[in-house]
Amino acid sequence: MAQKYVIGVDLGTTNSSLAYAAAGAGADPHQLPEVLLFGIAQSINPGEVGELDLLPSSLYLPGALDFPAGSLALPWDDEPPFLVGRLAVKRGVENVSRLVSSAKSWLSHSGVDRTSPILPPNYPDPERRLSPVEASRAYLEHLQHAWDWKMPDTPFFEQQVLVTVPASFDAVARDLTKRAAEEAGYRNLILLEEPQAAFYAWIERHPDWRERVSVGDLVLVVDIGGGTTDFSLIAVTEDAGELSLERVAVGEHILLGGDNVDLALARVLEQQFEGRGTRLDTMQLHALWQQCRVAKEKLLEPGNTEPEHTVTILGRGTGLVGGTIRLKLAREDVERILLDGFLPAVSSTDMPRRVRRSGLQELGLPYASDAAITRHLACFLRQQAAGAEHGSVRRAPSGLACPTHVLFNGGVLQAPLVGRRILEVLNSWLAAEGVDAARPLEGEDLMHAVARGAAYYGLARQGQGIRIRGGIPRTYYVGIESSMPAVPGMAVPLKALTVAPFGMEEGSSLPVPDSEFGLVVGEPAEFRFFQSALRKNDTPGTFLDEVGEELEELSPVEVSLPATGNSGRVVPVTLETVVTETGVLELWCVARDGQRWKLEFNVREHASG
């Protein structure tokens, strides 16, 4: 059946959203179909379903005592096994041990087995816990049901679906996202990087975008969400006389966002409470956190010059007025924490501090140890200098990548102060290098831009708009142990074989030269697997004599040739790399007779090892 719509799904850390557009060329080829936001039906109170633009990416495991029977019914499911969305957040505040949140951050956390039931971490019954993949799947399933309920004539699975992932997601996290979507039943699936989606949303809003950028320009996309910060560089190039766009670099995965700011503000006020001898309970602390968010947003609204904003914590119990505590959040404090704590004016050579953590660490997310977003940005722009050339990156004499434009995205950037500060700091670096200042590209609708942009990209793939060229944002390697005599107390030296080059495009495959080795039938073979966002010129088959700092180890990959009659036989195979149309990296072993076996990411082994 012909696809009627393209659907963009922003599977966010704290909130998800969905946008869609009519597929297929309209009467006027230059007039793109409008991209619309989809109202997502979800439980908003017990017994009440409502439509909201955002689906909070939170999941609550209801117990028998949580809600009246039948009050969680959705139009498509009388008794859903768990609760997703707005009501999950509300109830989760009251009972945090049953709440799954930030599943997406867990999905990219290589320190845990991401397919085993670990969420919520403090939930007593391991039987009912979910894996990060299953939680993501639950959100994707909810979106699909909400769509099918409202649009019964155009089934979700028959439409082209684009799911966004952070640019910083590595091959394993992308593969797990794809797996979650496939388990939810998604077909016709394409993955898209969020900063690219934000850029597409900007193009969609500015049909005259070709007049706003020119050849040689470099656009820095800064995406600061609730829990993560993501950087990308997009170069404006020329192809057969037409402007063309290429995503030339992506940053590391930084678990740092708006929630951290709100928490820092809440801490300041909590100390004030303690100064008065008042202890807040969990519910009140949460209320304080929420109130700090509201106060921060109010104070930072354009045009607001108030010196402070009142934060009220209502009394618990039936004494509402009597127990009410009122504090003031000073503008000074907000600006100091935001500007000095999160966006300090550093130099472009200041790198993020890496705090060595103690050997035994509580099982939790690897939050960024340095809260200074500007230092992470400096590191990102410096790294582009360290790596070899790929594409046309505008650089200063010192090697610092020099953006000409900045596109901001994410809820935190709704406060003009944040964008202004980042631009100020960036431009101070550019001035020190003797380069012209970068200018902001005006983004709009920062909360929904990613879903919108994803839907636009769906149209672009059908030939109805410009596509950003990019391919995979890293180079990938497998580890090969050197054939050297083992020395006691020393690890066997490891060499790295390049298997996937930076920028390898979706829908292409490459044989890896000089990669023939023997696989034993019936026995699993495992390879260590590495990535680098910095080395951009290694071609497939290139050996690195040592695994240096530039390489980062991922979950191992393994392959097992099915044991047939002649197990123990050795089959000579070569490696082949495939980047699927979906946007997922795959490694294959190919025998001389053309038989193929896929190498799978082994997230389980890695966690226990």
Place this chain on the structure above:
Amino acid sequence: MGRIGLALRGFFSLLLHGELSAPLLGVLGLTRRGGASRPAPSPAAPPAVNVSDGALQMLGILQRDSRLIDFLMEDISAYADDQVGAAVRDLHAACRQSLNRYVTLRPVIDGVEGTYTRIEAAAQTSSQVKLLGNVPAEGSVAGGMLRHKGWRAEKIDLPALPRGGDVKIVAPAEIEIE
């Protein structure tokens, strides 16, 4: 039932009652769609809907979303104005939000308060307009000074009550498990 018997019963059932009888539906393997011309009497009597249920539900919603009942039931005479004010600002915002969500309120007369306003004769006999001041003993009036625009609940959109819930519980007691 033989084919002829079935055909005849179906024929007479449709002719006399305008629909197939329940046993015939069973034999034919059919089920009646919702919205049939005549609702079949349900085996158990439906739960009695009390007229006060909606009012109690509204109280419950306002308490849940804004803690209005806590506020109204509290003796606030001992507290200073700024203490009351601090609590009420939040309460007001939340209360207003849920009122807007479930009830659509519009003025009865969309005029400017404090100005002369004509009123239709039909409105005077109903409860829409309350006449104040020099009200004539009989007949009708053409208009007067608009003192209050009035409120009309144009639409009430309350969610379905939970099955088996006690609507009299405006706010459940809260017990925290340590």
